[in-house]
Amino acid sequence: MNDTADSHPWTLRRTLAAALCMLAAPLAAQADCQDRPAARVDWSGCTKERLILEGADLTAGIFENAFLSGTSFNRTQMAGANLQRSELVRSAFVGADLSQANLEKSLASRTDFGQANLRDARLVKAEFLRVSFAGADLTGADLSSGDFYRNDFTAAGMSGANLHDAIMPRTVFTGARMDRANLAGTFLLRARFEGTDLSGVTGLVQDQLNQACGDATTILPAGLTIPAHWPCAKD
Secondary structure, eight states, X not given: OHHHHHHHHHHHHHHHHXXXXXXXXXXXXXXXXXXXXXXXXXXXXXXXXXXXXXXXXXXXXXXXXOBOTTOBOTTOBOTTOBOTTOBOTTOBOTTOBOTTOBOTTOXXXXXXXXXXXXXXXXXXXXXXXXXXXXXXXXXXOBOTTOEXXXXXXXXXXXXXXXXXXXXXXTOBXXXXXXXXXXXXXXXXXXXXXXXXXXXXXXXXXXXXXXXXXXXXXXXXXXXXXXXXXXXXXOO
C-alpha cells in the first residue's frame, strides 16, 4: 500500500511535466501554399507551376516535393534552398543563386541553369534530361549517382565536383573547368570533352575515355591516351 501510494505523486508529476513540455514546445511549421514568395517560405508539396518569380528572394526556402515546372526563377536568390524531390520540368534558373541548395532526387527536363551559382549544391540521384548548365558554377557540387542524359555543361565551373557513379551519356563538357573533379565510375558514353582540360580530374580510366569523345585540344591525365576514334562524328 505504501509503495503504491508513494508512487502516485511521482506519476502525477511526470504527467504534468510532460504536458507542460508539450505546451511549451513550438508548433511545427506547416507549409502554406498561399504564402507569398519570401526568404524561408515553405512551399513543400505545393503546386507552383508556370509562375514568374524572377529576382525574388527565396533564400533557404523549402520546396521539397513541390511542382515547379514551367516556372521562371531567373536571377532568384535561393541559396540553401531545399528542392529535394521537386519537379522542375522546363523551369528556368538562369543566373540564380542556388549555392548549397539541395536538389537531391529532383526531376528536370529541358530546364535551364545557365550562368547559375550552384557552388556546393547537392544533386545526388537527380534525374535531369537535356538540362543546360552552360556557364554555371558547380564548384564542389555533388552530382554522384545522378542521371544526367544529354546535359550541357559547356564552359561550366566544375572544380572539385563529385560525379562519382553519375550517368552522363552524350553530355557536353566542352570547355568546362574540371580540376579535382571526381569521375570515378561515371558513365561517359559519347560524352563530349572537346577543348576540355582533364589533366586534373580523379578517377578517370582509359575504358571511360574509349567510350567518350574528344579531340586534339582535350588534355588528358598522365597515363591515359587519346582513343583512335577521336574526334567523334557529331550526333
